[in-house]
Amino acid sequence: xxxxxxxxxxxxxxxxxxxxxxxxxxxxxxxxxxxxxxxxxxxxxxxxxxxxxxxxxxxxxxxxxxxxxxxxxxxxxxxxxxxxxxxxxxxxxxxxxxxxxxxxxxxxxxxxxxxxxxxxxxxxxxxxxxxxxxxxxxxxxxxxxxxxxxxxxxxxxxxxxxxxxxxxxxxxxxxxxxxxxxxxxxxxxxxxxxxxxxxxxxxxxxxxxxxxxxxxxxxxxxxxxxxxxxxxxxxxxxxxxxxxxxxxxxxxxxxxxxxxxxxxxxxxxxxxxxxxxxxxxxxxxxxxxxxxxxxxxxxxxxxxxxxxxxxxxxxxxxxxxxxxxxxxxxxxxxxxxxxxxxxxxxxxxxxxxxxxxxxxxxxxxxxxxxxxxx
Amino acid sequence: xxxxxxxxxxxxxxxxxxxxxxxxxxxxxxxxxxxxxxxxxxxxxxxxxxxxxxxxxxxxxxxxxxxxxxxxxxxxxxxxxxxxxxxxxxxxxxxxxxxxxxxxxxxxxxxxxxxxxxxxxxxxxxxxxxxxxxxxxxxxxxxxxxx
Numbered sequence: 104x105x106x107x108x109x110x111x112x113x114x115x116x117x118x119x120x121x122x123x124x125x126x127x128x129x130x131x132x133x134x135x136x137x138x139x140x141x142x143x144x145x146x147x148x149x150x151x152x153x154x155x156x157x158x159x160x161x162x163x164x165x166x167x168x169x170x171x172x173x174x175x176x177x178x179x180x181x182x183x184x185x186x187x188x189x190x191x192x193x194x195x196x197x198x199x200x201x202x203x204x205x206x207x208x209x210x211x212x213x214x215x216x217x218x219x220x221x222x223x224x225x226x227x228x229x230x231x232x233x234x235x236x237x238x239x240x241x242x243x244x245x246x247x248x249x250x251x252x253x254x255x256x257x258x259x260x261x262x263x264x265x266x267x268x269x270x271x272x273x274x275x276x277x278x279x280x281x282x283x284x285x286x287x288x289x290x291x292x293x294x295x296x297x298x299x300x301x302x303x304x305x306x307x308x309x310x311x312x313x314x315x316x317x318x319x320x321x322x323x324x325x326x327x328x329x330x331x332x333x334x335x336x337x338x339x340x341x342x343x344x345x346x347x348x349x350x351x352x353x354x355x356x357x358x359x360x361x362x363x364x365x366x367x368x369x370x371x372x373x374x375x376x377x378x379x380x381x382x383x384x385x386x387x388x389x390x391x392x393x394x395x396x397x398x399x400x401x402x403x404x405x406x407x408x409x410x411x412x413x414x415x416x417x418x419x420x421x422x423x424x425x426x427x428x429x430x431x432x433x434x435x436x437x438x439x440x441x442x443x444x445x446x447x448x449x450x451x452x453x454x455x456x457x458x459x460x461x462x463x464x465x466x467x468x469x470x471x472x473x474x475x476x477x
Numbered sequence: 478x479x480x481x482x483x484x485x486x487x488x489x490x491x492x493x494x495x496x497x498x499x500x501x502x503x504x505x506x507x508x509x510x511x512x513x514x515x516x517x518x519x520x521x522x523x524x525x526x527x528x529x530x531x532x533x534x535x536x537x538x539x540x541x542x543x544x545x546x547x548x549x550x551x552x553x554x555x556x557x558x559x560x561x562x563x564x565x566x567x568x569x570x571x572x573x574x575x576x577x578x579x580x581x582x583x584x585x586x587x588x589x590x591x592x593x594x595x596x597x598x599x600x601x602x603x604x605x606x607x608x609x610x611x612x613x614x615x616x617x618x619x620x621x622x623x624x
Binding site: 426 | 478479530531532533534536538539547549553556560580581582583584585586589593607608609610617618
């Protein structure tokens with residue numbers, strides 16, 4: 104017979120649990136091997152590779168232009184930004200100058216994409232917090248309007264294949280700018296309403312504030328970029344720090360967080376939606392007429408050499424490193440994977456927190472597996 | 478605008494404390510000896526005027542005769558950048574010292590290079606394949622697969 108004192112001294116031991124690869128909280132085919140002590144996370148080991156398609160190798164078998172559709176499949180939540188980063192690298196390599204109108208179109212698309220991405224990031228994060236699907240659905244409704252705009256210019260709803268080396272694939276249709284103006288006004292009203300409901304929401308504050316703090320020092324040492332880095336207090340945004348395209352012509356602020364907790368990461372994204380709307384408003388005012396495509400030789404033979412171009416994608420620094428041997432295909436194409444590098448500090452961030460907090464911390468980083476595994 | 482530092486200036490500075498570490502230098506890049514990579518990395522990070530605290534990315538290219546490993550560095554405070562390269566001529570078992578202890582961001586990327594390019598990084602705390610499974614034959618990003 105077990106006595107009471109024997110029960111009290113019951114031995115416990117840590118055990119390993121797999122989260123994913125197929126699990127709603129992991130936002131894709133990501134697997135976390137977590138070692139738990141009861142409900143407390145002692146350690147995790149991220150396991151990758153379930154969506155590895157060898158994109159970098161595939162690039163070597165394609166022409167420089169032929170690789171553009173594959174970039175859409177990296178971070179498929181924000182395909183426009185991927186295309187932009189790639190064509191900037193190819194243009195740097197080949198020394199191509201892009202027409203003014205195309206630069207403005209690119210900025211408008213990249214900022215719309217940022218809003219669409221943050222709609223998903225914020226919505227999914229609130230989902231993880233337990234606000235099950237109500238805020239997510241409202242944000243999805245708004246994202247749908249952006250997708251309609253993208254469909255108007257590219258004919259696609261997810262993999263746009265719109266950016267081209269030397270410009271964009273086609274000019275804006277006549278009805279685009281009026282529709283965009285309508286969207287921007289309406290989105291500005293929506294985000295105020297949304298923020299009003301959630302900014303001081305007690306459940307959100309209780310679940311996210313102070314949870315998963317990432318210090319600025321660790322963030323920088325881990326090479327973390329984007330909203331995650333800025334939430335930790337570093338005002339590092341490539342649109343300001345290393346302006347590409349025509350970003351130096353626009354007036355906008357870089358939102359930063361104070362403590363680097365999950366709540367700050369959420370706040371930075373909401374604020375970035377406002378700033379993107381500001382940029383789009385200015386771009387709509389300034390956009391000139393003219394061609395949308397430079398005179399690019401076909402097929403394109405960039406001279407022998409190497410180039411790296413990076414952009415501030417919605418998730419952080421997205422870059423392409425291209426090496427040309429003078430042929431029509433890249434000799435080497437490397438993607439600087441924002442999502443993979445942003446996961447570097449995950450282990451430190453979740454240690455010591457409960458399982459439910461681990462889900463929130465992971466959700467607040469905002470990754471896409473297509474870009475992690477490539 | 479991020480300013481690409483002159484490789485010659487940086488090389489001169491490194492040469493003072495680590496003679497013979499830099500093999501070649503040019504506009505915006507230096508090529509260092511594999512063995513002296515950690516010492517150079519530490520110097521680049523800890524010299525206040527250079528202050529390369531941010532490792533953008535690591536990648537490698539297979540040039541048949543050697544593997545070139547590329548480290549893109551940025552200083553967030555000074556907003557300048559530098560590319561550091563190291564070469565491994567050994568095709569059978571190429572290896573370089575790891576820089577994870579200097580920039581933690583190298584962790585997954587060095588594993589990726591080990592997995593896809595077959596370059597092992599000595600001193601990495603967890604040097605195993607990251608995307609492909611253990612036992613996969615070969616390293617896909619090498620130029621071994623000719624048409």
